[in-house]
Amino acid sequence: MSREALGLGAVAVALLGSSLGVVLARNLLHSVLWLAAALVATAGLFLLLQAEFLAAVQVLLYAGGVVTIVVFAIMLTERLAGQTVRQMNRGLVAGVLAAAAVFVAVVLAVARMPGPPGGPAPAGTAALGRALLTTWVLPFEVLGALLVAALLGALYLAREDP
Amino acid sequence: MLKAYLIVAAGVFAIGLFGVLTRRNAVGILLGIELMLNAVNINLVAFARFGAGMAGWILALFVIAVTVAEVAVGLAIVIVIFRVRRTIEADHLTLLRG
Numbered sequence: 001m002s003r004e005a006l007g008l009g010a011v012a013v014a015l016l017g018s019s020l021g022v023v024l025a026r027n028l029l030h031s032v033l034w035l036a037a038a039l040v041a042t043a044g045l046f047l048l049l050q051a052e053f054l055a056a057v058q059v060l061l062y063a064g065g066v067v068t069i070v071v072f073a074i075m076l077t078e079r080l081a082g083q084t085v086r087q088m089n090r091g092l093v094a095g096v097l098a099a100a101a102v103f104v105a106v107v108l109a110v111a112r113m114p115g116p117p118g119g120p121a122p123a124g125t126a127a128l129g130r131a132l133l134t135t136w137v138l139p140f141e142v143l144g145a146l147l148v149a150a151l152l153g154a155l156y157l158a159r160e161d162p
Numbered sequence: 163m164l165k166a167y168l169i170v171a172a173g174v175f176a177i178g179l180f181g182v183l184t185r186r187n188a189v190g191i192l193l194g195i196e197l198m199l200n201a202v203n204i205n206l207v208a209f210a211r212f213g214a215g216m217a218g219w220i221l222a223l224f225v226i227a228v229t230v231a232e233v234a235v236g237l238a239i240v241i242v243i244f245r246v247r248r249t250i251e252a253d254h255l256t257l258l259r260g
Contacts, residue, residue: 023181034246049211103176116212150231153239
């Protein structure tokens with residue numbers, strides 16, 4: 001068994017376990033902490049796939065930024081941060097069935113898929129930056145406009161006086 | 163090796179879908195969506211490693227940025243709903259039901 005396979009197994013167990021924590025935790029704050037763990041495990045997966053820059057972005061933006069603002073939203077909306085109300089609704093069986101159906105369908109499709117062409121891995125962070133500002137510069141700028149619009153919209157929605 | 167990554171991502175996606183379908187709290191639903199988008203990113207980076215090249219990385223970056231925008235707007239909506247209705251339980255938000 002190769003070293004990459006061992007690493008993938010370990011990270012996959014951590015990722016799937018913390019993902020289950022996200023959807024099953026009774027306290028929503030615990031759920032967010034599990035999400036942070038899952039996102040860091042995903043960064044580990046990116047390291048295994050030789051995408052160091054994306055792993056750093058994942059930890060900084062997701063595990064740092066997104067988790068922080070979700071915690072703020074929970075603090076603002078829960079009457080008591082520590083209360084453990086029932087978080088599940090009545091659709092438990094239907095939820096399990098739907099999720100299992102999607103999983104089985106994807107796994108069957110993956111099993112039938114032809115093997116990858118097997119090209120080399122992309123050539124590191126410098127090449128990523130060069131591609132982002134040459135070939136992909138138009139989507140990149142549009143994305144910047146989208147981010148500004150989304151953040152201004154969020155500020156406008158959540159402003160104090162309606 | 164690629165298929166192993168894809169199956170792990172499918173597992174994360176299914177778990178996120180389960181969270182979206184079963185959570186009562188609107189913030190919990192957003193957390194499920196986060197998991198599903200994260201699974202998409204795993205797929206994109208795995209494709210990049212096994213032959214798709216740079217496009218996979220760049221699309222993963224774009225998905226991360228779009229996710230951040232989505233979370234910001236979604237949480238703003240949740241806060242506004244809480245301010246107006248004093249609840250964010252999805253079962254109680256039936257104003258648009260026909």
